[in-house]
Amino acid sequence: MILAVVGGKGGVGKSTVAYNLGAHLDAVVVDADLAMADLPGGRGPDLHDVLAGRATPVEAVREGGPVAMLPCGRSLAGARACKPTDLVDAVETVGDAYGRVVVDCPAGMSGDVGLGLLVADACVLVTTPTPAALGDALRARALARELDAGLVAVVLNRGTETVPTETIANRLGAPVTVVPEDPAVANAQAAGVPVATTAPETPAAAAFDDLADAIERAAPSTRR
Amino acid sequence: MVTLDWETDRTDGVTLVRLYVTAEGRRRVRIENRIEGPVWPPREEGQPAAGWDDGTFEGVVAPGHRLVAGYATPEPPTDPPAEVVDDDPAGAETPLGPVGAEAVETDASGGRATATDGSGGTTTGTFGRHDNGDRAASGPTEPLDGDEPTPEGVVRSLGDPVVPREAVPVPDVLEDPAGQENGSRDEPEPGPGHDTPSDGESSLTQEDDSPGLRKDDSPGPDEDDSPAPREDGSTAPFSDETAPASSETAGGSGERSVETEDGAPVEKPAGDEAGTTPNRAGLSLEGMAQPQTDAELVVPGPVRAWLRDVDRRLAAVERRQAAETTDPDPTVQIAVAGDRRALASVADRVETLVGRAQAVEHGATDPDDGGR
Numbered sequence: 001m002i003l004a005v006v007g008g009k010g011g012v013g014k015s016t017v018a019y020n021l022g023a024h025l026d027a028v029v030v031d032a033d034l035a036m037a038d039l040p041g042g043r044g045p046d047l048h049d050v051l052a053g054r055a056t057p058v059e060a061v062r063e064g065g066p067v068a069m070l071p072c073g074r075s076l077a078g079a080r081a082c083k084p085t086d087l088v089d090a091v092e093t094v095g096d097a098y099g100r101v102v103v104d105c106p107a108g109m110s111g112d113v114g115l116g117l118l119v120a121d122a123c124v125l126v127t128t129p130t131p132a133a134l135g136d137a138l139r140a141r142a143l144a145r146e147l148d149a150g151l152v153a154v155v156l157n158r159g160t161e162t163v164p165t166e167t168i169a170n171r172l173g174a175p176v177t178v179v180p181e182d183p184a185v186a187n188a189q190a191a192g193v194p195v196a197t198t199a200p201e202t203p204a205a206a207a208f209d210d211l212a213d214a215i216e217r218a219a220p221s222t223r224r
Numbered sequence: 225m226v227t228l229d230w231e232t233d234r235t236d237g238v239t240l241v242r243l244y245v246t247a248e249g250r251r252r253v254r255i256e257n258r259i260e261g262p263v264w265p266p267r268e269e270g271q272p273a274a275g276w277d278d279g280t281f282e283g284v285v286a287p288g289h290r291l292v293a294g295y296a297t298p299e300p301p302t303d304p305p306a307e308v309v310d311d312d313p314a315g316a317e318t319p320l321g322p323v324g325a326e327a328v329e330t331d332a333s334g335g336r337a338t339a340t341d342g343s344g345g346t347t348t349g350t351f352g353r354h355d356n357g358d359r360a361a362s363g364p365t366e367p368l369d370g371d372e373p374t375p376e377g378v379v380r381s382l383g384d385p386v387v388p389r390e391a392v393p394v395p396d397v398l399e400d401p402a403g404q405e406n407g408s409r410d411e412p413e414p415g416p417g418h419d420t421p422s423d424g425e426s427s428l429t430q431e432d433d434s435p436g437l438r439k440d441d442s443p444g445p446d447e448d449d450s451p452a453p454r455e456d457g458s459t460a461p462f463s464d465e466t467a468p469a470s471s472e473t474a475g476g477s478g479e480r481s482v483e484t485e486d487g488a489p490v491e492k493p494a495g496d497e498a499g500t501t502p503n504r505a506g507l508s509l510e511g512m513a514q515p516q517t518d519a520e521l522v523v524p525g526p527v528r529a530w531l532r533d534v535d536r537r538l539a540a541v542e543r544r545q546a547a548e549t550t551d552p553d554p555t556v557q558i559a560v561a562g563d564r565r566a567l568a569s570v571a572d573r574v575e576t577l578v579g580r581a582q583a584v585e586h587g588a589t590d591p592d593d594g595g596r
Contacts, residue, residue, distance in 0.1 A: 034385050054562055059555075084385055085375035112385035114378035143382075147373055173266075175236040218235065 002091060002101045003027070003215065004120035004149055008136025010107030012128045013157035016189045017179070017208075018104035021124070022067040023194035024212030027100035030091055031072040032116045035079050035106070048073030050090050051082030057090040058097045066193050070094060084111055088119045109139060114147060122218065123149040124211070125172060129156060129163045134171075141172055152218040153177055153211055175214060179207040226251055226285070226311045232301035238264075239298070241305045245283070245291040252318065253291070254282045254310035261299030275322025283322040284314045291321065534563045 003025070005018040015031070022029035031047065044062060045055035047070055061070045070090075073079065095101045105116035117123060123144045127137035137154075144151055151174040156163060159178035169176040179185070184199035191198065196205045229244040245253055257263045257279050265276035275283045275293065285291035319325070379385075541556055 054566075085379055088375045106385070109382060110385040111379040111382040114382040115375055115385075118373055118375060118378050147378070169236075214235070218233070 001027075001099070001122070002095045002103065002120045003152075004103045004105050004116045004123040004144070005126060006105045006113060006117060006123055006140045006144060007107065007126040007133070008109065008138075008140035009127070009133040012107075012126050012133050013155075013179070013185075014107070014126045015104050016185060017124065017126045017155050017157065017211075018102050019067055019189065020185075020194045020196065020208040021212055021215070022069075022102045023196060024208055025100050025102065025215065027102045028061055028068040028070055028094050028098045029102045029104060030070040030094060031104050032087060032091075032112055033072055033104065033106035034082060034084055034087075034112050046071045046073040046078070047087075047090070048075070048078030048082045051084065051086045052078070053083075053086075057093040061094060061098070066197055068098065084115060087112065087115045091116075091119045107136075109143060113140070114143060117144050117147040117149040120147075120149040122152045122215070124153050124155060124215065125151055125174070126155045126157055127168075128158050129160070129168075134168070137172060150218075153214050155179055155211060177207055177211045177214065179204050179211075225249075226253055226308055228255065228304070228306070228308050230305055232305055234301060237298060238296050239301045239305075240296050241294060241301065243281070243293045243306055245285050245293075245308070246287075246289075247285045248287055250284065250286040250314045250316060250318070252282070252284045252310075252312050252314040252323070253308050254280055255293065255306050256280045256309045257295070257297070257306050259297050259299050259302050259305050261297045264296040264298075266294060273322065274325035280309070281322070282310075284318050284320050286314075286320055289320055293322070534567065537563060 003021070005014050005021065007014045015033075018029050021027070034047070034051070045060040047060065049055040050057050050060050050070075057070065061068055091101055091103055103116040103120060105113045125137050125141055125144070127133045141151060151172065154168060154172050154174050154176045156165060156168060156176050156178045158181040159165070160180070163178065165176040165178060180203050182195075182199075182202055182204040184202045185195045185204045188195040188198045194208075195202065196208060199205055226245060226247045229246075231242040233240045233242075239259065241257075241259070243255060245255070247253070263279040265281070266273040268274075275281050276295075281293045281295070283291045283293065537556060537559055541560055
């Protein structure tokens with residue numbers, strides 16, 4: 001299963017959701033933000049090297065951390081050397097080798113978002129309860145539909161109890177999981193570990209768990 | 225003969241129904257929901273999607289394609305969830321897909337399709353689907369022969385996400401964001417054995433041997449958590465953070481101790497600096513550059529670092545081949561092949577630029593010659 005995490009707007013928590021989903025789903029998280037990576041990196045070949053033909057996708061996967069990662073390079077020089085269309089093959093190769101892949105798509109609606117959705121069997125839409133984020137979420141949702149990445153869940157990040165989840169679910173057309181605002185999430189992400197590791201009892205950790213379950217239920221029927 | 229397949233899926237109090245229609249001839253079919261309760265068709269901008277009318281869906285299907293439709297209902301699924309209630313032959317001119325869907329045509333480039341009529345469109349582009357010159361159904365008609373959006377089509381439609389090359393300055397500052405690559409390349413004891421045959425040669429080559437071999441043939445993940453056995457990784461990760469603990473104490477201990485015992489590397493002749501200043505990228509780069517360039521010439525750090533890495537990889541392979549004690553490491557072989565390609569492409573570019581530089585230089589010094 002290849003799952004794309006998209007959002008449209010930046011800063012809504014796509015990478016956090018992707019990373020924590022990767023932990024719950026036991027998947028490789030691919031940071032597909034070719035121009036501005038933000039998932040923890042480290043040393044070794046990265047996605048830029050893969051897309052420039054300098055490394056194979058599988059050898060660029062880092063298994064040492066709590067979540068297996070295929071990080072993206074952070075150098076502009078690397079970003080300008082890579083061939084973005086190879087992202088599809090790279091992700092598929094990782095999927096063949098590892099089974100499950102979560103693709104952390106960048107913000108915006110540019111080609112790398114589309115490539116992440118194109119390769120994905122299904123997608124998760126991350127948004128926050130703000131008009132700007134919801135507007136972008138709708139656009140991302142339309143793009144996902146175009147590219148046959150079925151929307152399996154909407155993550156309402158930093159949500160509160162007063163958020164009209166039902167309206168959002170109706171409008172976006174998928175069940176909504178609310179991940180409450182919780183410093184434990186940000187702290188865990190900053191430390192490069194899933195929140196389920198550092199704060200398993202928090203509502204946020206439970207929300208990610210529910211989300212992963214919902215995706216696993218939906219995944220078998222979302223194969224192209 | 226029309227065949228209706230379906231899948232149902234109940235999530236969060238909602239039943240999702242997927243319908244797949246195939247036919248042996250070009251048929252116009254009408255499908256009706258059989259689940260008690262309201263039908264929630266897909267909507268575009270608040271309007272039921274093309275083909276939907278009050279709980280029934282109508283579309284045209286042809287051999288080799290399948291017509292797909294989906295809807296939701298709050299009621300639990302039944303078996304079957306829907307039935308074909310009407311099934312008529314359709315003319316070849318009838319577009320495939322839901323009835324009333326706008327047709328889309330591929331433009332000259334073949335990549336992007338635009339809506340040609342109607343409003344409430346269901347699609348904005350085909351992302352490079354191959355339409356075979358046919359009128360493509362804009363809606364849910366899936367060709368069965370594997371026509372799908374292509375990566376190239378996606379990039380054509382949405383734009384290339386990669387930073388424009390011209391917008392990126394050549395990173396000749398050492399602490400640029402590429403520090404992961406450049407910094408760490410500079411940091412490893414920069415392969416002096418091959419470039420700087422100096423008085424310290426014997427000890428230096430030895431030192432270089434061990435880390436070099438180790439880097440190239442050691443599968444990173446086995447020894448530490450930095451899975452970087454080759455290319456960039458071959459030198460960067462091992463020497464930068466993870467390796468010092470192991471490789472420098474093992475293979476590079478001599479080098480380190482030499483360096484520290486000798487005190488500042490500045491004491492050493494220039495050739496040795498390269499080998500003995502692993503922590504000062506600039507210094508080591510200077511040392512590196514000297515065998516290759518005039519002293520005044522400045523080659524950007526990353527370029528020197530890259531060439532040094534290539535040099536070291538090649539040297540490692542050469543040593544192994546000479547020794548014939550170990551089998552060739554396929555990883556290193558791949559890396560060397562990659563090096564060869566990269567070098568070849570750079571060489572062409574360099575040649576062109578050198579030619580231009582010479583012309584310019586000539587023109588500047590001998591303006592009377594007309595610049596050639």
